[in-house]
Amino acid sequence: MLGLPGSGKGTQSEFISNKQNIPHISTGSLFRKADQDGTELGLVARQYTAKGELVPDEITIGIALERLDQDDCSQGFLLDGFPRNLAQAEALNQYAAARNKMIDHVIYIETDEALLLERLTGRRVCPACGKTFHLMNHPPQIDGQCDYCSAKLIQRADDSEETVKERLKVNRRLTDRLVEYYDSKSVLRTVSGSKEIHELSEDIAELLQRD
Template identity: 45%
Template sequence: MRIILLGAPGAGKGTVASALHEKYNIAHISSGDLFRENIKMETPLGKQAYDYISRGDLVPDSVTIGMVEERLSAPDCSKHFMLDGFPRTLAQADSLDRFLAESNREIEAVVSLLVPDELIMKRISERRVCVSCAAGFSLTFNPTRVEGVCDHCGGQVIQREDDKPETVLSRLRTYYEKTRPLEEYYRARGLIIEIDNSKGLQPTMIDLECALRDRDIEFEGKS
């Protein structure tokens, strides 16, 4: 299974990807996690990314693509992987296609998670993240056992600045302007699978697994 998860901020891409990883042991490649890991490990790409971020500049495609390609070259991505947060632009999508073609791989499906903007606003404003291990939580659906304390590592759990309500609308506008064209790009190739993710994780997983099986897309359980 080689899929891309598309959806607006707060549509639940990370939650669905984590569930697929837990159930089927499929590599989950999150662009946000890649940035954090590379910056923390002070890799050459991480240092480049940090230089741009520290100046308040956008990280160029070449750096982002380099991180993704490096991760996709790992053994656990040879057959199965899911991309979350990448590609974001048509240029990135084209680079991804060309890179995968070099190893006779291709994207098998692009899952578009559909959630009304009103629900996205609520979900994002309730999101919390651990500052130490980056584990995600929700005040409603996945609260910490102890308020403000990470269940996994005991680190501090906070609300990110860009998850606050006053910034959510701006993030949604950016998504619709910049990322939505990707859906049309993949729709023209017959790769789009639309999944309603407004009813919770369990119905979403059932619908998604059925849709993947209908397309004869292979995915394996944990070994």
């Protein structure tokens, strides 16, 4: 799955995973599983994630490919957040080729950045009880006030417009390169992320059935 933050790729990944009965493997779950299992690579990755740093490619690739060797991936899998860049994509391609497998579909949820900005900056959090709201999808009954404890809602620093724009800029650069890479291999499938969740799910289901 490819898509910028806020495109809904996590939600759609869960939908595909359940429908196709294949494991949904996200970058976050990869690192958590490796950490819980106490693998050598997992322990190294923890040193980076604990400091909020990006895990180096060689560690990420090693953890991902270890996960793909597990039995539940033998009939297929869905990747969400990996590969993140061209080096990781090439490593995945080499892994698949060595096992006479191939990546069948790369689904790119293409979404207008103005909509993504609206989605990503719309979150509001209650500092008192921790409840989360969204100005578009789950607004509070009274503007700016928590439904549960009446405390004043706040916007987290990482949800600010400036921070989100920079995040989108970085992810756009990486995603565009992957889109070009997989388009050149004729496995890219593009869908519109501007639709409602259920409509997007229907489009993806139709696409997979057609192919």
